[in-house]
Amino acid sequence: MNPEELTRRLASVRGVMFDIDGCLILSDGPSGLGGSVLPGAREAIDLVRSSGRSLAVFTNGSGQTPHQIADSLRALGLDLGDHEVLTPAVVAAETMQALYQDQPLLVFGGVGLHHDFEKLGLNVIDLDRVVAGEPTNAVAVVIGWDTDFGRDKLQVAAEAVLAGAAIYCTSDAPSFASVHHLNVGVSGFIATGLSHVTGHPYRVLGKPSPEAMQTLVQRLGVAAEQVLIIGDDLILECSMARASGALGILVTTGTNSAADAEAAPTNQKPDAVLDSMTEFVELLSLASESSVPRAV
Ligand SMILES: [Mg+2]
Incomplete structure (x- = not known):
């Protein structure tokens, strides 16, 4: 996807799903336990929220409840409600x-x-x-x-x-x-x-299953085509986006690299590959500006 097309697609996104481990935070335990926030993650959540889009974070971990996960993420400075956390x-x-x-x-x-x-x-x-x-x-x-x-x-x-x-x-x-x-x-x-x-x-039943996507679109309250899925795993996040018609972004701060994305089969290909959440914040800001009608 070329930069103009990506900006246009981003501007039409109404709901955003962030993966947690390797995307928003990096830790040695599941779902952010004892972790640290990756650069740009706090700003990314704040920007999505202030833009009026719905948002969810979705881990494939099932060791903690959504409330427990939300609590650890809030302790790390991520502005999230319990109802915005999804698990399998x-x-x-x-x-x-x-x-x-x-x-x-x-x-x-x-x-x-x-x-x-x-x-x-x-x-x-x-x-x-x-x-x-x-x-x-x-x-x-x-x-x-x-x-x-x-x-x-x-x-x-x-x-x-x-x-x-x-x-x-x-x-x-x-x-x-x-x-x-x-x-x-x-x-x-x-x-x-x-x-x-x-x-x-x-x-x-977790990511990337159709059941997981159905729960996600219900929680976000938008159609699959209006969803952006961003994560560090080609199989879990990018293939779920690909299969459902959502926009899929790989961020290379976790499991998969840009080279992995290049070599991935069609059904796992992301629409864009970003080095960090900081880069995502820049892109989404650009897309938000471009979607504002210009004064004549
Ligand atoms: Mg991950």
């Missing part, structure tokens, strides 16, 4: 409600996953009772950031799947951007293992 747990709970209503669900994860299921009043099976031998008639097994997933849980999850339950996973990203070391993903590790032992595939 939000998507998973909404999807389970739509597909299965009040049917029983096996849910593996911590408070970050369970919170959204409780909020919607979903029928979550008591894991302790199932592990103790009580039979389950679960229609779905939902895998999130469960750092206590051992043999007992694997056994009951596999039995449920072999009895007909579908497998869902919050995210199967192998890792996410961090300061010092490879920050490995837990949910995809478990879902892959469960899929291996049962021979049944799993479905991802």
Whole structure:
């Protein structure tokens, strides 16, 4: 996309989704835990808000609730409300409600996953009772950031799947951007293992799934074509933009580089590659000026 076209597309954007890790902040833990703000991130959020556009931040982490994530981001000076934070747990709970209503669900994860299921009043099976031998008639097994997933849980999850339950996973990203070391993903590790032992595939509900995009456009209150998705991961953010007709920008402060974007397949290609959020702020300011009608 040439600079003029990019400016024109940016001017028509009505809602913006920022990724968190590697885009707004960089840390050694998921969803900004103990992190530091990347240059331009605060200004980017302030500019989007003052321009009247809706905004959301969307992590693929499911270890914390939206409120907890918003709290850590606010502590870092990012001006965000709880309702502007999306996680795959939000998507998973909404999807389970739509597909299965009040049917029983096996849910593996911590408070970050369970919170959204409780909020919607979903029928979550008591894991302790199932592990103790009580039979389950679960229609779905939902895998999130469960750092206590051992043999007992694997056994009951596999039995449920072999009895007909579908497998869902919050995210199967192998890792996410961090300061010092490879920050490995837990949910995809478990879902892959469960899929291996049962021979049944799993479905991802976090980015870049259509379900995640649907939750995002509902939260932003605009059509997919009016959304800008900005993140550091070609597979998670750029492919979600590409598949839905949203504008997609890769920022190279995290997982993927400009060279990665150059080599990416068509379905992961960003519309633009930026070095930093500071560059994004400059571009969006330009686009906002260009959209103001000139006096004759
Ligand atoms: Mg990221």
